[in-house]
Each structure stands twice: as structure tokens, then as C-alpha cells.
Amino acid sequence: MEILFINNNGAGFADHIQIADGTTVEQLFRKRVNQGDPADYLIRVNRQPASSDQVLQPGDRVSFTPTKIEGAGRA
């Protein structure tokens, strides 16, 4: 099935990706975010906070936003 996946880590692009039926939020996270801890991310499914065991549905919009993003100042 296809979902819209938005990874706000790095370049922050949105992609339509194929995932297996019955994939949970946590499984998608483990697959897509290398060495990341879910606690360090805001995870939203269809713009709503999601639990780790939520099973994704076709057409879902999933976004991972890190809670720590470094700004800058002087170069």
C-alpha cells in the first residue's frame, strides 16, 4: 500500500512510499530513521499525534519531526 511519508529530518522532502500491509508507526520509524529514538521525534499520522503501535492505512500521511534541530548564528 502507498502512504505519504514526510521526513522533517535533513532535507525535509515528502515522498509517496510503498509499505507492507499492517505496518505500524514504530516499524516505519525503525525502517526510515537510522539509529533514531522515537522519543526524539514528533510523530504525526494525518496531522494527529500517533501511538507507536498504530497500524498505518493506505493513503495515510505520516510525518517525523525531530524535537532537536540546531539553529545557528554567526558563521
Place this chain on the structure above:
Amino acid sequence: MPSFDPVFWRAAGHLEQFLKTRAGDSHPVTLDRRSFQQLQVLTARLASVEQRDWQLSVQLVAQQLHAQLKTCECQITNALECLTPRNFSPAAPAAAEIYEELSALRDEFEVCEVNLREGTLSVVTESVVLEDIDLGSFRIILNWKAVPEPAGSAPYKVEAVTPCHPDGQSDITHPHVMRDRLCEGDATCTLQQALRAGRLTDFFQIINQVLHTYNSGSPYARLGEWDGSDCHACGASVSDDGSYCDFCQSQVCEDCSSFCSLCDTSACQSCLKSCRNCDSVICPECAEECGDCEGVFCSKCLNPNELCKDCDHADESEELESNTDSPPEESAPRVAVQSAGLGQIAVPT
């Protein structure tokens, strides 16, 4: 299901036009030449300080170079991604989709406001606390009417709700915010993409996360410079939990505050007095003036007549002296008047 909000719907229409305009105006591949020039400068500087074996400088320049490399890396990544076919003509989101974003935004932030007249969409963050320093809340304002300055930058600003500045730098309200502009750092590409795609919840949330993160390698001002307010008495920095004078309400540092020796009230050095007699520290309420010399004394050092010891003694001495100076009448020199013919007598002068 939340009820329909006509203001949000109208804002969604404006934002749809705004995002379409931006998508058409901007070329997707943008590289800042100055960033790459700066990279060369820092590379040469690092080689120079390494050659001289200036260890502290090596560390500092390496940090700067690291930050600059990240900036350039971000630009290159963004440019590469922009060249993929799917991103050449990103479809601007429709008003209905933007409306959904606005509704979600209201769930994410306690304060989410639209001002149709000014053309702004704003949210207020929770209080930002970095390494125990409370910088207060920030209002993130996206303006769909204003022309962003500098050209090409994101059309938003970040205003401190209750500005808290580092010492002597009133244009800085956050380690990464100067003149209400956020230096996006690692978030640059993500923010551009989120805005371009009309993902407003992501856009505001990413800014919020940047505000809640401290990059010690590249701030406008280091957190150590936010020691709080200045001491009213000596001008030194005072942390927020510093003491306040109970009389003038000024915030003062530990060195400039003390307690009244009589009533234990805390006060600043300006308000506290010192007893002229016993030197004890006293607050304005416990301080009393001598009825004669008007000097400040503690209540213990004034007699029941509200006179200090010196004035009391002076009074006594004066009294004594005046008694000595004015002898009783019987001791006044007498001028003896004799009957004529009894001889002469000396007349005292």
C-alpha cells in the same frame, strides 16, 4: 469534528495564492555564493592556526568550519533534491488542504491566530527554557502580505513575547534569533520544503523545535550571556531567582543585598542604613533620626527622648555649662558702697 471556521477558510484562500506566487517566483536551486566563499576562508584560517600550533584557535575555527560545512551541505542537499523531477513543479496546495493544516495548527499550539487585515498567521510557543535559562515564549508570525527582507528569505519572523536579552545586546532575544530573524541552521532546507508544500503545521513546528534547541557551536550570543537582569546597585548580572529589595523592589545581587539587623527584612544597599552609633545594618522602617543632629540610628541607640548619645551628652553638658556660666545671684560681684568718708574701695571691672 471541529466546527467550520470562516476566518481560517478565508486565510486558507489567501495562503493558497501566496504559496502559488512563491512557487512560481523562486527557482528551486539556490546556492549562496557567500557561504562557499566563507568555507574557503575558514579552511585557509584553520590551516594557518594549525601551522602555528595555536590550539585554542584551532578548536574555535574548526567549530566555525564545521558549522559552515553543514550550511553548505544543506544547500547542496537541497539543490540535489530540487533537481529530481518530482520537485520541479511542486503543486501548490489547494485551499482545502491549507484549511486542514490551519485546523491542525490550532491543535498543536495553544495560541494560533489569523489576522486577515495584516495578512498574518501566528502561533505562540510554550516558554523556551535552554539549559535552565528561561527565554520566555515566542510568537512565530508568517506574513503572506509583506515582502520578505532580505529578498528570498522566508516571510516570517520570530518575536519574543517577553523579550529577555543577553547583557548589552538588545537585538538578540534567543541564541539563534537576532532582530526577530531566526538563523535556521540545520532547519533551512526543511523549512523551505515545508512552506513550499504548504505544510504549515510542519513549518511552525520545525521553527518551534529550533527555538527549543541550543547549538552551542554557533549562537548569536552564548547562553552564559543570559545571566538575567542587571543588579540595580552594581550593574552585575543577576539570575532570575536573585533577591528583590522589599522597599524599592529592585532586583539586586547577593553582594548588594542584606538583612535588617532588627527585623530581618531583605533590602538593597541603597535602601539599608547604618546606625551611626553601633554600625548595625537597619532597614528604612527600623531607622530613626536623632531629634537633634538628625543622624540615622537604630532604636537601641536613641534614648526615650529620641536623642542619640552624643546629643544627649551635649545637652547635659550644655546644661551644666550654662549652670556654670550663670552663677547664682548671691555670688555676683558686689560693689560695696560705703558711707562717705570711710575711705576708698576697689570697684571690680
